[in-house]
Amino acid sequence: MLDLKQIRQNFDDIQAALGRRGDYDLAPLRDLDQQQRELETQRSQLQARSNEIGKAVGQQIRQGADPKGADILALREEGNQVKAQLAELDPQEKDLKGQIEAILLGLPNLPSATTPDGKDETENVEIRRWGDEYIPQAPAGAPLKPHWEIGEALGLLNFERSAKIAQSRFVTLIGQGAALERALFTFMLDRHTRHGYTEVMPPYLVNTASLTASGQLPKFKEESFQCKDDDLWLSPTAEVPVTNLHRDEILPAEDLPLHYCAYTPCFRREAGSYGRDTRGLIRLHQFNKVEMYKFVHPDTSEAEHQTLVADAEAILQALKLPYRVIELCTGDLGFSANKTYDLEVWMPSAQTYREISSCSNCGDFQARRASIRFKVAGQKGTQFLHTLNGSGLAIGRTMAAVLENYQQPDGTVKVPEVLQPYLKPTFRTPKCHTQELRLKPLQTGHSRLLQFILTTFRTFLTRIGY
């Protein structure tokens, strides 16, 4: 939320800054604000008189005046008149306040002075690339396969059955596929917690107030799944619950910065994206994500933003996945952000980079919506802190990138080195000693026999104490 006081005092500057993002006219807001303030002055004067009357009546009765006497009755009469006037002004003022609030909640954050201008994603700016040497080259006559083909062939994931269970744009991970997902988020959480982020596991259903505080509501209602009976929504990102961890709080300045990370499923309706990325793990209604989140002192938020991006990059580097960093231009900036870096990972099948992380500085925009402030001990007053969030990383897209970048000519997929400790085989699953993801395609009669033998063998191993 923008600061109404700022809009009042620096109208032209704010209008210009907002103009860099799109077509916004703040003039109506300014007029409403002016009307509201005039009404407020009137109203509080009436209120003062009303308070005076109330006190006078009390005092006189206490001093022995007849509660039904003429003096008291006259005061009461005046009190009633004041009340009648207030009854007229009050709804007007509330209405104005409501209108102002509605407009403010619908305005996006101001872009940072350093955010490049641009109309849409085509004008984003590439900052740097990493890992060109890891870009896989297709052998002659055998183009690199898309991740959904690899995944389905190895039996790691299944879309058809997911549509049966839920709808299209859902996935079920199976066997080593599920294990890979688990390895990925465990690896990421381990990294982040080592780097000082406190792991949180928040509720995945959030209420309207929480979604409003982080900026998803009221403007992006159609993007979230809603549980209409309960004032609850399926969280579209851990950014929502984590922002609201400290909603309506005043934190001691010495507690800052607070760094959190959270692994959560994310639910998005993806309304308006029909026809885009209909295959694979790129755009699902439900996906898992590890999120990093920071509550920081305003003076440090730019530096914190850089380290946030670095922490996300560290994951891609550890996985040896080629990527590039781009800075979003004003036209592509998210609603709550004043500056955003996206990490895009190399997807060999499409021969292009795809977004895998988005790291934003929200300045005090969310803090103001959520009323999250800090207080310096011994100093008067409070200040809004700054919030930052970044994916570190989206798990499904990371899996897609791993499957594609680590695919082998023989149809198997190598496990990235840093994940191997997480996918270490156990005695009971000797098959995994290969360190490769290998799963049978849908069973034929012949493989059923194999399956039977394997199962019997495993049962035997378990029996004898393995």
Next chain:
RNA sequence: GGAGAGGUGGCAGAGUGGUCGAAUGCGUCCGACUUGAAAUCGGAUGUCCCAAAAGGACCGUGGGUUCGAAUCCCACCCUCUCCGCCA
């Protein structure tokens, strides 16, 4: 889901119609006493609106009654205890 209790300042906790933004205790800060500390004593100590003074708002939230509501009425939310159900 059923029954009961309750939501007040950083915390504990009083306050059932009037001078209550709110006793008291604890905590915190400043000062005095002390070589220093403890103890003791004195003072201060919430947030928001308004450029500020004045003024106004805030006792879970939203309505209502009243000249006047922390206090009475209604609805909702939340917490706790017991019962039921359940991983």
